[in-house]
Amino acid sequence: MRPFKYTRANDAVNAVQIVAANMRSKFLAGGTNLIDLMKEDVMRPDELVDITRLNFTQIKTISDGANKGGVTIGGLAKNTDTANHPLIRQNFPLLTQAILAGASGQIRNMATNGGNLLQRTRCSYFYDTAMPCNKREPGTGCGALEGINRMHAIFGWSRECVAVHPSDMCIALVALDAVVNVQGPKGQTRAIPFADFHRLPENNPEKDTNLQHGELITSIEIPKNNFAGKSYYLKVRDRASYAFALVSVAAALEMEGNRIKQTRIAMGGVAHKPWRAMEAEKFLADKEATEANLRAAADAEMRNAKPLEHNKFKVELGRRAIVRALTQAMNGGRV
Numbered sequence: 001m002r003p004f005k006y007t008r009a010n011d012a013v014n015a016v017q018i019v020a021a022n023m024r025s026k027f028l029a030g031g032t033n034l035i036d037l038m039k040e041d042v043m044r045p046d047e048l049v050d051i052t053r054l055n056f057t058q059i060k061t062i063s064d065g066a067n068k069g070g071v072t073i074g075g076l077a078k079n080t081d082t083a084n085h086p087l088i089r090q091n092f093p094l095l096t097q098a099i100l101a102g103a104s105g106q107i108r109n110m111a112t113n114g115g116n117l118l119q120r121t122r123c124s125y126f127y128d129t130a131m132p133c134n135k136r137e138p139g140t141g142c143g144a145l146e147g148i149n150r151m152h153a154i155f156g157w158s159r160e161c162v163a164v165h166p167s168d169m170c171i172a173l174v175a176l177d178a179v180v181n182v183q184g185p186k187g188q189t190r191a192i193p194f195a196d197f198h199r200l201p202e203n204n205p206e207k208d209t210n211l212q213h214g215e216l217i218t219s220i221e222i223p224k225n226n227f228a229g230k231s232y233y234l235k236v237r238d239r240a241s242y243a244f245a246l247v248s249v250a251a252a253l254e255m256e257g258n259r260i261k262q263t264r265i266a267m268g269g270v271a272h273k274p275w276r277a278m279e280a281e282k283f284l285a286d287k288e289a290t291e292a293n294l295r296a297a298a299d300a301e302m303r304n305a306k307p308l309e310h311n312k313f314k315v316e317l318g319r320r321a322i323v324r325a326l327t328q329a330m331n332g333g334r335v
Helices: 010-019 033-041 079-082 084-090 093-100 105-110 113-118 171-176 279-282 291-302 314-331
Strands: 006-007 027-030 047-050 059-063 071-074 179-183 189-193 215-222 229-237 247-256 258-269
Touching: 010 027, 010 047, 010 179, 027 113, 027 279, 033 279, 047 314, 059 084, 079 084, 079 113, 084 279, 093 229, 093 247, 113 171, 171 247, 171 291, 179 229, 179 291, 189 314, 215 229, 229 314, 247 314, 258 279, 258 314, 291 314
Parallel strands: 006 047, 027 047
Antiparallel strands: 059 071, 071 215, 179 189, 179 215, 229 247, 247 258
């Protein structure tokens, strides 16, 4: 690990100003991803700004504004506390399921919500500093494009990068139409719809999000919805625990009898960002909840997939995962 300066921030304004003034500085919260990357010499910040004492840990109901009746979760709230909070378990069980599907209990106890949104890809070429990687070192090439790409993207990739986003939590948040609140270096704030928070690689795969340098995630808002009774997070992986998704699906439904009033579907393990399955959602709007319609919706989504040499299996796996997740969501999350 390379030498770095350590600073403990007194307040949010102080933290943001310090980071904004130094392009090689990073916020430090749980550190469950950043410290590992520093140890592997993948990331080389020369200053870490400790934000663990800032007051962004609350989880509470939103009492006014556009998302009244929804919930706000602090950017520094721990993943475990978020998953187990009564407001989340009762009203947004999809988020609880997704968080608990990720990492290990020890990591969830340390990791923060804001850090979860900002974690880097687990692509082996990104972690191996002897290999070319445009995300780690722009302009060097993508080792995974012609290499072993079993774990990699089938949607939205470019010649510059075929890595996938690693988070489970983020798949649920994009399905739930969440909004990310951030604070800038001059005290300005802005709200970013979750679907716009992460980026596809295009020609700048080193940019994972649309955050500006120095912007701090203060909270995440989830609007009120009617999905609590019929939602499910399905994660398909190589082993039962502590593994990243080959394919995951967050599915949520609002029903009127056997008719699908509205649905939300998002996928993980398939793209550089949490992938909202818009084609499947459009197909199911105002349809009967039949197996044939679920299969047709999955077909509509997966027909646009562009698999690589070693991950062609993800197309059929994704198709089946969408059907299974929707079926289990309709059954109230029961397997």
